[in-house]
Amino acid sequence: MSMDNAAPPTAAADAERIGPDLWWLTGILVLGGFATLLDSTIVNVAVGTLAKEFDAGLSAVQWSVTGYLLALCMTIPLSGWAVERFGAKQTWLFSQVVFLAGSLLAGLSWSVQSLIVFRVLQGVGGGLVMPVGQSLLAQAAGTKRLGRLMGIVSIPAMFAPVVGPTLGGVVIDHIGWRWIFYLNLPLGLATIVFSLMKISNVVAPGRSRLxxxxxxxxxxxxxxxxxxxxxxxxxxxxxxxxxxxxxxxxxxxxxxxxxxxxxxxxxxLMDLRLFKERNFRSGTSATFFLSMAMFGAMIPLPLYFQLVRGADVMESGLLLMPQSIGYFLAIVVVGKLTAALGARSVSIAGVFLAVIGTVPFGLITADSSKVLLCSSMVVRGFGFGAAMLPCMTTAYSGLKSASVPHATSAFNIFQRIGASLGTAALAVVLQQRATAELDGRAAGLTQVLPGGDVAHSLAGAFSVTFWWALGLTVLALLPCVTLPGRVPRDDSAPASRTAQLTEPAV
Structure with a gap:
């Protein structure tokens, strides 16, 4: 039998090998993305301090948090057009410069009004970072390498909500509130320098109508x-x-x-016709529901440790770290598992693991073993990592390189809406159950003394909330069933071919 038409083993290996250029790109994207995601949570613990500093009401200072998040979300839709018009590298650098300028000015703020304006400027830069970074990676990596690298790039999204409040509390107590913004300066400058040295456009920019x-x-x-x-x-x-x-x-x-x-x-601005592509539709919809389940629980988890168990901000952050560790462990193995078993099987198995890891929280009491809860969070984090990473890979597989910028914009929008829906839903459940449990003993959660008898009685409210979180996790099974049974062949994806041919440009 002739072997002329057979792909050489070395060619297949090269298609999956991650070279130094791709590792550089991934590292730069992680570095650049971490600060913007960290700023989504780090300022939360400074609201009281800022209110005293500027002699302003809490509601006014809260807009420094809300304004950043709204500007970030409203900027995401522009990312696809900006990448096509100006180039991914140029848009990435622009986002970093704007975010860096906003961070510096926020640290120099002289009033609550100036702080809100500069936080909005930060959000404009931050909103471009994740979709533009994913666009760069999707165009450069190719299908066989994308899942593993996309998982690494998504690590900041898991660690930022955990590290943010803890780091913010330490900085405010020991250095001063201005440094929660100045911390971004070395990260931003390093990102810009490395980007200038190591990143080039995979797809050349062209004329694109806004x-x-x-x-x-x-x-x-x-x-x-x-x-x-x-x-x-x-x-x-x-x-x-x-x-x-x-x-x-x-x-x-x-x-x-x-x-x-x-x-x-x-x-x-956002090409909804991409949803005609089966892989993009199934990968994005699965990520939407998984984001609801995973990020929705990021509010009640630390509140349980802080309120019911009396942990401080730093301790509660450390207690949440096992979930991020589990997510990271999934990144290490999920690529090979997906290649062997297919995206559908791995995602469904991941959802089942996430369900198993959530069950102990549905049974939670005021005296539940911290060892058991932390172990469950490792399983939960691993499950969500195993479920989400094949979805990300599937969403981009088979897309033409020219479609990737708009695909990353739509993907990020649906992921953020899913996370916000999950957070809102579980927050409502927790608030209503807590009000019923308190039965007039306190005006609300903020009035409860952490670690006291009244706080202990709230364990039941958290238990019900986590059962709802488990329900959202089970709901994520539905779109995971629509994922392809195996990873599409890399040589059939136009985006992958283009990316592999142009990888040296990164």
Whole structure:
């Protein structure tokens, strides 16, 4: 039998080998992404300190947190157009420079108004970082290498919510509040220097028309909708006029954008027609539900340790670390497992592990073993890592290189909406169950003395909340079933071929 048409073993090995250039790119993306995700949580612990510093109300200072998150979310839709028009490297550098400038100015703030403005500037830069970074990686890596590398790039998303409050508390207590912003400066400068040295455009920029109407609909629509969800989480319900207005206005604008995107003759700001691609549709929808389940529990988990068990911010952060460790362990093995068993099997198995890791939290009491809970978090983190990484790989497999920027924008938007929906849902459940458990003994969770008898009685409220978290995890099984049974062949994906041919440009 002739072997002329057979692929040489070395060619197949090269298609999966991760060279130094790709490792450099991955490291730069992790470095650049960590600071922006850290800023989503690190300022939360400084709200009280900032209110005293600027002699302002807590609600006013809270806008320094809300403004950053809204600006970040509203900027994401621009990432696809910016990459096509100016190039991924140029857009990445722009995002880092803007975020760095915002960090410096936020640290120099002289009033609460100036702080809010500079935090919004930070959010504009931060909103471009993740989708543009993923676009760079998807174009450069190819299908066979993308899952492993995308998992590494997503590590900051797991560690930032854990490290942020802990690091913020230490910095404020020992150095001063301005340094929660100045910490970004060395990270940002290092990212910019390494990016200039090691990153080049895989796909050359070209002429791309900005969808102005789409921007006018989608950006404020996302901002209003996510603001409404954040208010649902903080208020613990829908009985606030601002909450309802945000959700309704946001939903109307987003639906109007969907109609526009499907009818326009030009390239829309977010190309919904990508969902006609089976792999992108199944990978993105699975990630949406998995984000609901995984990030939704990131609020009740630390609150349980701080309120019921009386742990301080640093201790609760350390107690959450096992989940991030489990997620990291999944990255090490999930690539080979997916290649051998297929995305569908690995994701479904991951969801089952996440369910097993969540069950002990549904049975939680005021005296539950910390060793058991930490061990369960390792299993939970591993399960979510094993479930999500094949979804990310699947979403980008088979896409043409020209479609990747818009795909990363849509993927990040759905992932963020899923995380916000999960957070809001579990926050409402926790607030309502806690109110029932307190039965007038305290006005709310913020009025409960941590570690006291009243706090111990709230363990039941957290137990119910974690059962809801388990329900969201089970719900994620539905889209995982639609994933392909095996990873698509790398030589059939146009994006992969282009990426492999142009890898030396990275």
């Amino acid at each position: 969808d102005v109407l789409g921007l006018a609909l989608l950006a404020p629509g996302l901002g209003a909708f996510l603001y409404g969800l954040s208010e649902v989480g903080s208020q613990g319900g829908f009985d606030n006029d601002g909450t309802i207005a945000g959700l309704v206005v946001g939903a109307v604008l987003i639906l109007a954008f969907c109609g526009h995107a499907l009818r326009t003759r030009f390239a829309p």
